[in-house]
Amino acid sequence: MELDSKTELYYLGHDLSLRDCTLVIRVPAKALVISKAQLINCTIEAKRELKGYRWHSAILKGCRFSGAFSGCEFGRWPYAREPELGGIEDCDFSEARLEACVFMGCDARTLKFPSWPCFTLLDPVRRKDELLALQWPGTMRITVESFVEGPPETAAVTYFAPTVAKRTGTTPEAIRAVLDTLPGVIL
Template sequence: MITFRNREIANEQLVLDSKTELYYLGPALTLRNCTLVVKVPRKALVVNQVRLIDCTIEVARVLKNFGWDSVHLKGCRFKGRFVGNDFGNWRDATQATIVDCDFSSAHVDQCRFLHCDVRTLRFPPWPYFTLFAPARRAAELAALPWPGKYGRVIAQSIAEEPPSTVALTYAAPDLAKFCGTTPEAIKALIEKLDGVYY
């Protein structure tokens, strides 16, 4: 087990790459102006009560279904592939925050942004798209004729988002592949919507 806790680290590069150890970040860890390179899968990484300020977070492999629900993120840049990640905390807005962060150079698919001000965030442009306020607009979004064989599955999953979900980002090529359609068909649908960034 490799642990970073009860300290502040500034202007360093932390590479999490052990093939045999688990990494524990926190509690009471602050990284400032650091580069955090994650080369381990979700099951080898635990974060708890961590502050990342003006950091670059690079994932060298897909980071799938990871919860940033006890991390405060401010001014961070994300690179690499994030699939099914939750940024913020859907139960308690004080447990995790995300502000002034940049995802424009990241692959972001099926990621939720919770209890945050999306106006401070930069999302990746097309072929990615971000639905704003999906929980509040659940009925509207679920009623749309999402294309492809599994379009109804997508509509249903959007309708079931918790109220704290303020944005939901998809990679159109990945969604199109899952649904058995094309990114162009998805774009034709979202072009008719308000509250979407692409």
């Protein structure tokens, strides 16, 4: 299924189940609604960067993601009107580029995250004191402060080191040097 119209709003929802499908997304987040739907063993390809999309009302099981995702939220969001409608498990993001993506209310051990230069911090809110005690390069501490203040259900956050480095006045290598000292990081 290709979602590529420049004028249409795509709505996938209410009791929709997609199984073993390929979903090609070429539209911005504002043109996409996935609500009360299940995507099982699907391939989800973002052909343009998907920014700020909240997958709160979708159940994602065994899906494979590729392309760029920025500021996206996956899983069971505790503040959603119907949090039970969202979930994520057994999904593979190894072919995706994730920047500032959050995984909520899930078991992050069932997910496969992208490798460096992406990095994933597991259970960041519960590890707040440990993460804030580190000497982060540039102004990266501000980024760390932003994600450790999230809901306790935050299972993981994933960032793209070159983007973080540019935004915080440092280098990916300096970020990596700190991350290499931490447990609970996927590089």
